[in-house]
Amino acid sequence: MxxxxxxxxxxxxxxxxxxxxxxxxxxxxxxxxxxxxxxxxxxxxxxxxxxxxxxxxxxxxxxxxxxxxxxxxxxxxxxxxxxxxxxxxxxxxxxxxxxxxxxxxxxxxxxxxxxxxxSLRDARQQRLKDYLKDHPAADDFGPLFAPALDxxxxxxxxxxxxxxxxxxxxxxxxxxxxxxxxxxxxxxxxxxxxxxxxxxxxxVAPATEAFVPYEDRAHFLSIGNFRHAPNWDTVLWMKNGIWPLIRQRLPGAQLHIYGAYTPPKATALHNPAQGFHVMNWAEDALQVMSGARICLAPLRFGAGIKGKLADGMLCGTPSITTPIGAEGMTDEQPWPGLIAQSATALADAAVALYQDRQAWTEAQEHGRLLLAQRYSAxxxxxxxxxxxxxxxxxxxxxxxxxxxxxxxxxxxxxxxxxxxxxxxxxxxxx
CATH class of the missing domain: 3.40.50.2000 (Glycogen Phosphorylase B;)
Known part of the structure; x- marks a missing residue:
């Protein structure tokens, strides 16, 4: 000074x-x-x-x-x-x-x-709680994602x-x-x-190194601070609703979940036999993101824009998310992955993109363009x-x-x- x-x-x-x-x-x-x-x-x-x-x-x-x-x-x-x-x-x-x-x-x-x-995030969380109370076996959360700003x-x-x-x-x-x-x-x-x-x-600054190619990547990744309520809800929805559907179609697939401040209730979900791995904190989030083939971010509530999805674009990792996850992140540009509203549709999208090299490569390029057009430091x-x-x-x-x-x-x-x-x-x- x-x-x-x-x-x-x-x-x-x-x-x-x-x-x-x-x-x-x-x-x-x-x-x-x-x-x-x-x-x-x-x-x-x-x-x-x-x-x-x-x-x-x-x-x-x-x-x-x-x-x-x-x-x-x-x-x-x-x-x-x-x-x-x-x-x-x-x-x-x-x-x-x-x-x-x-x-x-x-x-x-x-x-x-x-x-x-x-206040928006908390109001949406309350709306989700009310919806689950009335629809305890819900698969489709489209009604939560549809409301206009009014x-x-x-x-x-x-x-x-x-x-x-x-x-x-x-x-x-x-x-x-x-x-x-x-x-x-x-x-x-x-x-x-x-x-x-x-x-x-x-x-963000644009990526200067070539992305890890499709053939050298494997498995699904989810990442986020466990103290953040939308992230914990995402983990539970994946565990109980989405991941079992993906494993039915891809029996050898694994989901690696990273997050800071992992509580005992999260580590209790770790189940290698189901391919569901709770990995605790990632010292280098971009490194683990670069090794994954798909970033899963099925958020049912939240606000702002999602750093994990921007990191995915930065690493050339296509993402599967909801309208809440993608909210505010694009402006007419194609999404670098797929967006769906139900557990079934999210699982279908994840499996399809995981196996389709051409669609995966196109999604990767969409992410590169979106970062350059919308998030340039x-x-x-x-x-x-x-x-x-x-x-x-x-x-x-x-x-x-x-x-x-x-x-x-x-x-x-x-x-x-x-x-x-x-x-x-x-x-x-x-």
Whole structure:
């Protein structure tokens, strides 16, 4: 931190980034790399415990600082740092620290990294639970994947989580949205001004090495952090509904399931006799993805866009997924694999693509083109920096135009401030 003219950025992380454990961690690292290319000075702080797969931010020249919830020590810390930009990783961090940032550094640009709309994901999870309650032997989940955005709005609108999350979006100057479908939902149905949102999808560089060919690959792969509820639901659906159908057609096939923080309930599903292998964490996700012939990602609920499917494209591994899995990932481009809505159709698609070399090779090429057209780091990184700089230049007028956000900050920050100060005072008396 020795260049007084460099833009200073403080990132307040919900967790310490783990790019090899989750797509959210990977996306955060892509954002940080976009800032580093500009010569910006970055400090990353989090109140979370350090996970076992945490990225080495210090090696990138990023300062790391532990911060505390409900503690005025943060006020002195941020006042001394005097950041030009503060990025909140998830809306819960804006709720906790937003009022302190505004009080100590009122001119700092406040940015929210949403990762995905948690309120949308949770509403879809509840819809799945209700559907399974009414249809315990369901095979086809098409009714869950069909709703228009207005139906999603109706599902979310009365929930406390949506009110909290969208209020945080209003209170920030810019919110980074990984899915353009979620931008459409927010602008058209929640009436969030487009000026408060910026599309910032996964940002990747194109593959420079030749893909592992069809003949040198074998088996199916599924990957994802087990702490993420959609991933655990996917594992259960594969175990009980989809994988037995695939094994009937391909008796020698194997499914390798990788994921960080594997719980005992997942390892209990490991059954080599059924070709169902729970492999725990993959130190190099791209390496294991490159050796698989098919990536299985039959998600029944979720939000945002899926890092595992982007990794599949990056490795030339076609994927079998649902409309939820593919949501927000294409824009008229062909899907690099197949999309289906029922266990039977997903199994049929997986078997067909696994055995058809020509169709598999075409799907691989579709993935290469989709990454280049939609997820280029050389395009989205500079676009993000340009948007933030423009917002900083027009900050006073930008905030004037967002009266709703100003009003929400006034009321919520007062109540949050008093609650935090009460908790801090209570902690001192212990």
């Amino acid at each position: 020795n260049n007084p003219s460099a833009t200073r950025v403080l990132v307040i992380g919900y967790v310490w980034p783990e790019p090899r454990s989750s797509a959210a961690g990977g996306h955060m690292m892509q954002i940080l790399e976009s800032f580093l290319t500009q010569g910006w000075e970055i400090t990353f702080g989090s109140p979370a415990a350090i996970g076992e797969h945490k990225a080495d931010l210090g090696a990138l020249g990023i300062r790391e600082c532990a911060i505390e919830l409900n503690n005025s020590s943060f006020d002195e810390f941020i006042r001394e740092l005097a950041p030009d930009i503060v990025l909140f990783d998830r809306f819960m961090m804006e709720e906790q620290f937003g009022w302190r940032v505004e009080k100590q550094c009122p001119d700092a640009l406040r940015v929210l990294e949403t990762s995905d709309l948690q 139906a999603e709005f109706q599902l979310m609108a009365d929930t406390d989580l949506a009110k909290r999350e969208i209020a945080a979006i209003y209170r920030c100057d810019i919110s980074l949205m990984i899915s353009d479908v979620e931008i459409q939902l927010l602008t058209e149905h929640f009436k969030v001004p487009a000026a408060l949102l910026h599309w910032c999808p996964l940002m 050389s395009l989205h990184g500079p676009a993000l920096v340009e948007r933030l700089q423009h917002c900083r230049d027009e900050l006073a007028q930008h905030r004037r135009n967002n009266f709703t956000g100003s009003m929400l900050r006034h009321h919520l920050h007062k109540s949050t401030q008093y609650m935090a100060q009460w908790i801090e005072a209570k902690n001192r008396t212990r």
